[in-house]
Amino acid sequence: MSAASAFRDRTGLSLPPGVARHVGLLSVLLLIGLFTSLNSEVFLTTPNLVNVSQQVAVVAVLAAGLTLLMTAGGIDFSLGAIAAVSHAVVAKLIQGGMDEWAAVLVALALGTAIGLVNGGVVTVFSVAPFVATLASSTILTGVALLLLDGMSVSIGDHLAVLGFGELFGAIPSLVVLAVLVCLAVGVLMRWSAFGRNAFAIGGNESAARLSGIPVVRSKLLLYALGGFLAALGGVMLVARLGAASPGTGGLPLELTVVAAVVIGGTSLHGGSGTLVGTVLGVLLLGLVANSLNLLQIDPVYQDIAVGTVLMIAAIVNHQRGRRT
Template sequence: MISLGALRGRAAGPTVPAGVARHLGLLTVLLLVGLFTALKSSAFLTGANLLNVSQQVAVTAVLAAGLTLLMTAGGIDFSLGSIAAVTAGVVARLIASGTAEWAAVLAGLAVGAAIGFGNGAAVTVFRVAPFVVTLATSTVLGGVALLIIDGQSVSIGDHLEGLGFGEVLGLVPATVVVAALVCLAAWLVMRWTAFGRNAFAIGGNEDAARLAGIPVARTKLLLYTLGGLLAGLGGVMLVARLGAASPGTGGLHMELTVVAAVVIGGTALNGGSGTVTGTVLGVVLLGVVANSLNLLQVDAHYQDVAVGGVLLVAAITNHLRGRISLKGFL
């Protein structure tokens, strides 16, 4: 005997897997941009260009992974790009002064984690709005980064060459492997650990989470510290890739790019919802759009307009995914 539910399932036809449906709009925009560029430029789908895009988005992906966890818990951090800039300056200065590579890298990671901890303490202990705290921190760190390098480029020579230009198995750039491992770790934390579930609970309803016994303040503090640590790692990757710490490295542009990637990927600004998969797609979309505009030789004055338009369409499409039932259209 066939149940009514089974009949309905047959009548509805095939359904889209939940994971695919969640990011269908974003995937569609990404594919359309890629298809259009491939038709206009034969260089787009070459191995060299795709590797170049992957290297360009690697640092953004590392920062965005940490921000995804934080925003899922209802937090926000606009200082990540500036933390990366400060870290890059610290690492470059230490290496230039003769400090061992590993010591300089550890010092840079420690600086990033310490700044993240400071942001978290201001938010959790002093109850200052995250937007205000991190925006102020970003402004301060922007000046600190310039002071560290004295407003000039500080070269590290051939140090950290293995990270900046090395390849794993002779195929995949080391920076891309690092970014992939960080994103995988963030995905595992969000999906399979109590810490990840706590972040979702806090973002969904902080008061209810507190009443349920979840250590809200401690969790938020750890998330801000983790975000700072990953921003520090991003700074190390930047200086390794560029071979120097220079004015303009990291900073506000990177911060806005990271936030845009996470939001486009489906993470809610008010918390309680988010996926690392969506964030990775958002990061890739930003990288593909920037690369496409360069290949198509779009005038620099129009590039920001074009990027903003694509991001707006992607964000709206992604937002509507929860309101429209895909079953009704299949």
């Protein structure tokens, strides 16, 4: 019996479909939050909550793009590396005297172009997405290190309005941007022909092609969108840190993004996924990391905890797919 069914049996009430699907994930979030708040006085303070929200903002932006791509049966393991290259490009261009927002536009265009190249390799040359994007990730990680030459590059007070600014006197600009991105992708997934095409391609690519859906064009656009949002995440990183540093972004960030999307219930085989679930997955990973820090637990256990949660989510994801 599902958690939603148990709730209905006990209370006689039914949950909305979007909430019912993620009631288990919501319960885990609440339990972790309750446990941490009872054992740490810092957890529910405004500075800590703001810090957590800023930390998960970048992950949320990358995860939004990956959710849409995975619903179409794709995967991109280069998003973290695109973010790394983008944050390095912005820092180097600003250091070289370019206007800060012109540097941002260059980075966003570069990320979109890289996404298009990944999509072309996958669609035109029929290379498995996992292989193509993992190779791209390795190349881009090396490029990011070459750009920075092993040193941090400061941007001073440039992009401070994005990295340290606040709206309505309390909400960080980074968080507002992440919310807007997630809302836009959510609307695209649910209420646009492009989003419906992505679900159709992920459900049955051959049937989608026979029904007249432009599969190749849709995949190219999905990879390009993923690259654009990854580059935006890189811009957010350099704005928040005030500098570009070797090792920022890359595969660790990408694995966190993949974990959040899978934990949120997006199918590994395509055809199913929700942005609500992805956002909850992002929040869960951020909450786990913050709780371990506040409770002064060895950081090594953070990787163990994330891996365990991911394994459980993958099993649940697979079983749900079999039932469907």
